[in-house]
Amino acid sequence: MQAVGLITEYNPLHNGHLYHLQRAKQLTGADCSIVVMSGNWLQRGEPALLDKWTRTQLALAAGVDLVVELPVFYATQPAHLFARGGVEILTALGCQSLVFGAEHPELDFAQLMTALPKTQAAFKHYNATYATQFNAALQQTTGVTLTKANDMLGFCYYLANQQFGNQLKLIPIQRQVADHHDDQIQAHQSFASGTAIRAAALQQAWSQISAVVPAATLTQLKTQRLQTWPDFWPYLQYQLMTASVTQTHDYDQMAEGLEYRMKETAQSATSFADLMTRAKSKRYTYTRLQRVATAALLQLTATEVQTAQQHNYVRVLGFNKTGQAYLHQVKKQLTLPLYTKITKDLRLHGLALDYRAGRVYELVNGHSQDLYRRPIMFPR
Amino acid sequence: MQAVGLITEYNPLHNGHLYHLQRAKQLTGADCSIVVMSGNWLQRGEPALLDKWTRTQLALAAGVDLVVELPVFYATQPAHLFARGGVEILTALGCQSLVFGAEHPELDFAQLMTALPKTQAAFKHYNATYATQFNAALQQTTGVTLTKANDMLGFCYYLANQQFGNQLKLIPIQRQVADHHDDQIQAHQSFASGTAIRAAALQQAWSQISAVVPAATLTQLKTQRLQTWPDFWPYLQYQLMTASVTQTHDYDQMAEGLEYRMKETAQSATSFADLMTRAKSKRYTYTRLQRVATAALLQLTATEVQTAQQHNYVRVLGFNKTGQAYLHQVKKQLTLPLYTKITKDLRLHGLALDYRAGRVYELVNGHSQDLYRRPIMFPR
Structure with missing residues (x-):
């Protein structure tokens, strides 16, 4: 085979x-x-x-x-x-x-x-x-x-x-899909980006989605709990509030100095989106910040990731x-x-x-x- | 003065x-x-x-x-x-x-x-x-x-x-109060233990409480949010799940070996009370375990507590x-x-x-x- x-x-x-x-x-x-x-x-x-x-x-x-x-x-x-x-x-x-x-x-x-x-x-x-x-x-x-x-x-x-x-x-x-980041499901198309489908799923726009996913996916989206960052925000905020600067510094993909910015911003951020928007600067892409947030949430250190x-x-x-x-x-x-x-x-x-x-x-x-x-x- | x-x-x-x-x-x-x-x-x-x-x-x-x-x-x-x-x-x-x-x-x-x-x-x-x-x-x-x-x-x-x-x-x-741990408010008494009053407040037994606290306390108990351990359980469980054994070991008042027991029990505990009951042994008092849980929740290390x-x-x-x-x-x-x-x-x-x-x-x-x-x- x-x-x-x-x-x-x-x-x-x-x-x-x-x-x-x-x-x-x-x-x-x-x-x-x-x-x-x-x-x-x-x-x-x-x-x-x-x-x-x-x-x-x-x-x-x-x-x-x-x-x-x-x-x-x-x-x-x-x-x-x-x-x-x-x-x-x-x-x-x-x-x-x-x-x-x-x-x-x-x-x-x-x-x-x-x-x-x-x-x-x-x-x-x-x-x-x-x-x-x-x-x-x-x-x-x-x-x-x-x-x-x-x-x-x-x-x-x-x-x-x-x-x-x-x-x-x-x-x-x-x-x-012409563009991976295309964020709308187009009418009369059988393909759409994952981004567009996720956005539609969170809005329960089932009729739009049905044209671009297998029937089984539609059923699961309709019946399962859908996880997004806002669900994990309370844990992330708690973690950034309580972890020491040293711990935060050690998280995977953290940049030098970013640990202060993340911790400080988390103190007053009102949502995950707010944290990301306020922590964003020219130095870090949005994706990078999200990956750092994931590492913080999961308490993944750079050392343990590299070892694994x-x-x-x-x-x-x-x-x-x-x-x-x-x-x-x-x-x-x-x-x-x-x-x-x-x-x-x-x-x-x-x-x-x-x-x-x-x-x-x-x-x-x-x-x-x-x-x-x-x-x-x-x-x- | x-x-x-x-x-x-x-x-x-x-x-x-x-x-x-x-x-x-x-x-x-x-x-x-x-x-x-x-x-x-x-x-x-x-x-x-x-x-x-x-x-x-x-x-x-x-x-x-x-x-x-x-x-x-x-x-x-x-x-x-x-x-x-x-x-x-x-x-x-x-x-x-x-x-x-x-x-x-x-x-x-x-x-x-x-x-x-x-x-x-x-x-x-x-x-x-x-x-x-x-x-x-x-x-x-x-x-x-x-x-x-x-x-x-x-x-x-x-x-x-x-x-x-x-x-x-x-x-x-x-x-x-005859006994600090007396856990019932007695009829026709003007004193009761804090334990008894807290239990009654959580059951909203206002008429019982009114005999043993000032009117202002009763008003606050009726109108403010009352915080207890179950409110913080999701954060504590998350923390014990994600923190390393080394981090957990460093929490204030942790006993040698207790970090494993706390982490392992937290994985499957269904509530704070469940965690406490299952982590309890002859070696540790209930109060000690609660204090360790507080240190874990607040990520207070023994070193920083002693320094402070x-x-x-x-x-x-x-x-x-x-x-x-x-x-x-x-x-x-x-x-x-x-x-x-x-x-x-x-x-x-x-x-x-x-x-x-x-x-x-x-x-x-x-x-x-x-x-x-x-x-x-x-x-x-």
Whole structure:
């Protein structure tokens, strides 16, 4: 059996994702499709609207054969680390290819990559200006600038693939949404951005949404609790109020001096949006601030995130018979640990950060995210 | 002008407290009565039912001339430290006497004290068995055991007074409640315990309460938000879930190994009461566990508490004309800093722990506890 991999967030799963999955299967002729999906906390530093189990169920219903979780210490990171976590897992699972959506799939990503400094030293540590630095280098040598989020992410897949021995064939395809940040669902269109769909879901604009998502997604959006930042604001505010400056300084992705600004602003902020608006400056992007807020909420320190990144794993969230057979086929050769349930030892050690992230999500969501959960077998 | 001091919690102010105040004035003939009152977090490790400003107002209405706050780093401590903080403030304010209620005012506290080891080394650090060790020493030399909370506290006033040069004349009086832990309001009685009154207030048993508290207290209980541990449980659970074992270990009054028990129990506890019941063991008293929970909630570390205790202060919460005149008279000789409002510098440094404690209380209570607050001038 041969497998094709996809790296996703499915927040929530929409028609663009269906297209991505179908094209991935068509283009590769793979026997098995594997999705590495973020858990409950996402790359832009926010909670997933639907929890990871609901999103796994939707993925399986859409035809994905195997769903594994991108651990929180990669899922909430800048593009190059997010990409690295996903590529490492797909490589460990023996995938032959990775199909990804890009704004400009016609770009010669492999060629662009050769233009970057060979040492990669500049990209080993993330910082606020990673994309900027990287684009400066690219601009200088090739004249190209990657301004679109998915082009950039695609490029990072190439970098990561190189790091893990180029085991994956990388296949860019055209995204079916003109602009990822397009924030309106357009009439008579069957595709819309995740941003537009989330906004519509929070306004319960079901008739608009029904045109751009599978029926199963619509049902889940209508019936499940939808988590957004305002739900977690009381905990975040409490945390920023009570944690010491030293603790706050140690949170993942915190910038020098930003700990004072975050703590001070949190004292009088009236909402999460208010905190973000007032903490915003030219030095920090909105996404960066949201990721810092996520780290503060989950009390993720830079040290523990970096340590955890050295110990990636394959956490199975769900599969169908094909996915199960594939897993059986590869499990003896897996180069990363395979976890299918959370034991006390894993909860305290190997899976500690995902467990913590899940417990905080659970404070609002109300459903156990790890304890007593087994991979979803589809169909049930 | 001469002043008499009282050390109180007023949670809430009841007829027993009125009696205490009247007797203090009668017995000493002082011109001014000064109350050192706990702020929003109390000695048994719990939030005050009414906030410190409401309780200050009630104290002034009851005839207290000057109310100052016992800082959180003394207010939430075992008896000997609670006593030390209060006695230090009254001494600094130049009080001539301290009148306190005891179950057995006839005890010769001064004489008992001479029976203790002269070094006091054994009592410099609190621990779970402070009262036990202390009673063992007392029992051995005098045959007396102090089993009542206020007898014990009274004894601690003597110890503290000795430490600060015996500036205060200590005057024990009979408490007007047979047993501090008496948890029912008795019919046809004008006194009841704080415990009984709080329980009745939470059940809105106003007619019972009206017999045992001043009218002003009844009005406040009926109209203000009443804070109890269950209000803070979501924050405490979140904190115990996300803080590292190391952080948890560092909280004030944490015992070796208890950090694991608290964190583990918090994962599955369904309420504050459930946490306490399940964390309870022979090694820790219920009060100790509540104080540890308070430290965890406020993220008070043992180190910062001990450091703060070296920098006590006089934080004025309210006064009438007599109290104001007295303050004017003594302020040049004060041996501790005098604070009447919170500046940014005090918020970040001198008053940081009280400010933090107030902000957490405020998350539930909704009223600013420090920012923009000035001492209450009575009558307004």
